Amino acid sequence: MSSYEPIDESFPVAYLRDITQIFPGRLGRQTVALNSVTLTIHRGEVLAIVGESGSGKSTLGLVAAGLLKPSAGDVQLGGGSLTYTHKNLKTHHRKVQLILQNPFTSLNPVHTVLHHLARPLKLHHGMRNPHEIRLRASELLDGVGLVPSDEYLDKYAHQLSGGQRQRVGIARALATQPKLIVADEPTSMLDVSLRLDMLNLLLNLRNQHGTSFLFITHDLASAYYVADTIAVLFRGNLVERGSATQIVMQPKHPYTQLLLQAITDVVPENTGDTITTEATPTGGCSFRLRCPMRYERCDSEPPKLQRMADGIDVSCHYVESREGHADEL
């Protein structure tokens, strides 16, 4: 929905191919947090990953940031595959930065703002001169709206509000001049009044620097506000992907329709963060226990992601049978 002209479709910044993540669980049970998820993020694109709690959003963010090696699949940035050697990871961490949801734990209370910003400047850009580091740190704070920046450099985390801490977190992420920022629910712990400011800040940064964002949220409304493209995850499966406008105005997958209904229904405090308790069905479609459109085929055959005639990717037998003309991805 944010629509940014310079998105270059021919220039993928990151390519996540067939990512599967299986976590060992108790009593020998395994959790399939991600099931063969493939996504491309282009230069200057804000791609929102939407889904309820437990759908694998944070796991995907960690994999994209090179902080978790997937059980299977390939993470590519600028062409080459991530090999997880020390040197290769260092380069990856410079190019892909992660902003976490909790601004209260993301900064070390014993260090000043300057210390937090100086670290990536020294580590990734080899800066040594304290005067130059302070100047660059100051510029970074200006860039995220913490002005006058000099006043903030010598403060400690407890002297800052949640919104200010989150801005320091973003300035720290920008210090490495990343190509991609993974922002995992960056506004969910902020006061409602600050959320829009934060989303606008991320959009400004994208517009100024052409940075791509993987914006993780359980809230379809924020995704619509900030993203160019939305990918919907359900239980580790990518069920729908398309432009933010397509996904919100004409959702095809029954789960996306349900998510949309949750934001349009009048609910007193709608977090969208529903935790479902039903068992994960094996075989067939993973959404079938909640799906109003379910029919026999859904019980025996898992649907595959297909490209529809209008360019939306959907994984659903019902949609496929209704719309036809689909290309398997």
Ligand SMILES: Nc1ncnc2c1ncn2[C@@H]1O[C@H](COP(=O)(O)OP(=O)(O)O)[C@@H](O)[C@H]1O
């Ligand atoms: N380190 C881990 N060990 C075991 N299970 C995990 C781990 N991290 C996540 N999971 C499980 O993987 C699934 C997806 O988790 P997560 O990626 O955190 O989802 P989301 O961010 O969408 O809430 C959940 O069932 C969660 O319990």
Ligand code: SF4
């Ligand atoms: S494949 Fe079947 S159960 Fe799954 S979302 Fe589509 S209609 Fe519903």
Ligand SMILES: [Mg+2]
């Ligand atoms: Mg999460």
